[in-house]
Amino acid sequence: MATTEVPVWSVDPRTGKPREQVAVEATAADVDAAVRAAAQAAPSLADRDARSRLLRACADALEAARDELVEAADAETALGPARLGGELSRTTYQLREFADVVDEGAFLDVVIDHADPDAGPVPRPDLRRYKVPLGVVAVFAASNFPLAFSVPGGDTASALAAGCPVVVKAHPDHPATSELVAATLRGAAESVGLPAGVLGLVHGRQAGVDLVDHPLVSAAGFTGSIPGGRALFDAAAARPRPIPFHGELGSLNPVIVTEAAATERAEEIGTGLAGSFTLGVGQFCTKPGLVLAPEGDCGDRLLKALTGAASEAGGGVMLDSRMREAFVAGVRQRAALPGVEAPVEPGGADGHRVRPGFLTVPAAHLTEDSHELLLEECFGPVTVIARYRDTGEVSALLALLPGNLTATVHLGSAEAEGPGAAVLAELTPLAGRILVNGWPTGVAVAPAQHHGGPYPATTSTSTSVGATAVERWLRPVAYQGAPEALLPPELRDGNPLGLPRRVDGRLEPGMNRSQ
């Protein structure tokens, strides 16, 4: 059967013009070949030292290609060299952090219970547990971070750290960057003696569906929209053998400004908010999309500062024309709702640009069905300021919100000394990260990070950023009654690898090799 090749073009978002054809969409056979190559590469990742070397080699290779990568990414995303240079640094830092995670080995969760013939209620056999890789992981790259949440991003890095080969479904907004990065990473693999198949890349929407349906794919990571992510989540669950689908889909990221905070720091908060919601042309998954600000003088001062800062904020080019159209239409729909005003009107600007802005609405309106659109994420440089009259209105609104990646509160200085704990308790059910007196954009790569939250923020209880992201790609296995000589070194009594572990109930910190 003849197959018609579907070309994959790199497009310049600044002009909307195609730049070059960089690939063709993967056929079912192409997807199958990529997955099989990955599955064949899996045994080579069983050795933790090899994984650690691979992750560091990937970081080094990306660093060596810095100028070329930043130029390629900027040409396709219009995010600018400064931001993309920082994003590359974040990406290589993250790869090296996961190498440290691999070296330390705490993620293996080693637990050893020696046999105890006198144990109650029944004698206990020798049991030793650790975690093993799940198998091939499908990674669905995001549009908005062409490096840190794309081919070389946290999903890929954490899967490789876990010992899982990866096949990435490239995001259509930066196919040339994706190809360049994939070649760089595959070269890095070969440079440390690993097969290039540890990382595969496919293009095309159908290729993504084929990937999540492939019998040899054992888990998936996704960052993107609610409809796209939910469709793939459903497909993953509907397989004959369902697989874990760790998707980050969408988030409103509510912010509460207490009256005390606004009274004390209206100008600082207004300016800070403008910086946060316009960052990266509003294309952050942690963009604050709903801000609860008090009525009255202090709230008015906040709005005045916000108006000034937002008016001065430069516009920008969004990642693609479809997003730009969705942003313009989304703003228009929201602005048309009763009670909504636009002190600084967001929308389309000259050429392919958009201009940032914000909407205001009385908080009481948001608990009405007619206004539920305002509780949905609008991708791009816009935020909604809901003015509340009392804390009752705040609580009523919070009770309606879907799950979020983040929830933020700005507190007054006296509240920060104790009374604000009640607000934190009210926000905790809403999100995976709760911020005090900060802004949610910017997600630190750190062991304590949690980038995830109740649905639709994520489709699982996992994180896609930080050391614990590795947990998504592992499953425990226990060995019962296995003689020492047959045990993997991770589970031997003498702890030859110096791993943190729990032995007969007691925690041992291990050699902490990453320290």
Added chain:
Amino acid sequence: MATTEVPVWSVDPRTGKPREQVAVEATAADVDAAVRAAAQAAPSLADRDARSRLLRACADALEAARDELVEAADAETALGPARLGGELSRTTYQLREFADVVDEGAFLDVVIDHADPDAGPVPRPDLRRYKVPLGVVAVFAASNFPLAFSVPGGDTASALAAGCPVVVKAHPDHPATSELVAATLRGAAESVGLPAGVLGLVHGRQAGVDLVDHPLVSAAGFTGSIPGGRALFDAAAARPRPIPFHGELGSLNPVIVTEAAATERAEEIGTGLAGSFTLGVGQFCTKPGLVLAPEGDCGDRLLKALTGAASEAGGGVMLDSRMREAFVAGVRQRAALPGVEAPVEPGGADGHRVRPGFLTVPAAHLTEDSHELLLEECFGPVTVIARYRDTGEVSALLALLPGNLTATVHLGSAEAEGPGAAVLAELTPLAGRILVNGWPTGVAVAPAQHHGGPYPATTSTSTSVGATAVERWLRPVAYQGAPEALLPPELRDGNPLGLPRRVDGRLEPGMNRSQ
């Protein structure tokens, strides 16, 4: 609208006769009321000390009701007072173990990263992470352990340990025991000052569906059949807000006997196998359902010992007549396949009893489509002995097997000193627990235990037995930039609760309060 009450009867499996009506099936309104009561009780479980007290009070109360519980369970399940007494001891032990887990607090996964303005590639904020309860958990009780995997079982104990109230969907094979246990546990809750709503109980198949669909239910645990579990898994995934569904569905539990092992210990292995597959009238989820034994003299000796022991093994009454019929029909279908023989014929016996037995088949047949029924679990006292000619046949068969809770190998003494490691590596992808020279029935409650495995053994990577079962009911939350005064005590610098934690990358074992 008038509702017709559907009675719930306790049935004597020894006679098939109804014993008494113990309840009515829960209507949608009943389910809603139980879930709302549970949700209202959730805040009372936020305090870990309260959870620990609750779990110990539940254990004490069950112990105090021992005679009554064993009698009630025996009347409905025919499992016998000795087995049920042991099961009760296991259940109370497990509740107390989870109290220790709560006291120690390692499951909270506390991670603290102090702010670091000099961190690369960007300054790092103060981030502190721990785990919080998911919310109301729906527990679907199993038939075969009316205590240890039912109302007071591991799912309930681990959910309460996590801080999640529970609504149990009772198994129809032991409704009276379920009612008695639920009343006991609710009384225990009230005795330590907690609302009875921390544990609810509903009866009826539709009630189970309503439970998994209820918006206030945040996760589910299930032990049962593949069709029933898969239907509920699908419902959990199809909700507007999907929830984690931790189901244990079915397992073949393959056993390999090497030629060396059979040569050295044919009689011991044959006798041990008979004891394992007939235990509890073959109604264990870890029953060895497929045994790969060598052709030739050593295998013949094993079969001879097995024949003797299986012939002498007493029959028994299965949990209900539907299971008995499925067993009899399942054995008949399998025995009719080409090449299958029945040296000790399993099937129906006098009255409501069944007799144990086993089938044999050349291993080469099992790789044919016509024989795939032999690779499916048959609940009841039957196992299939596949005779293999060489290790190539073993590997070919293992490659076909679905996921399992356990996989076992019996090795010769020289193999146990090294060469057997290759078999362990071959079995590891197949199961969550790998046994050497043992039998899979009997699942020790221990920190290193893992009772779960690749689908269909379980629908997630989690375990339903052992300390880590608590992880299923938690989600992480990170606090960024929160002043010390607003942080929960678990996340404060001074570690007032003595928790194990990771601070600035370094593991601290904590006070190990459970030791």
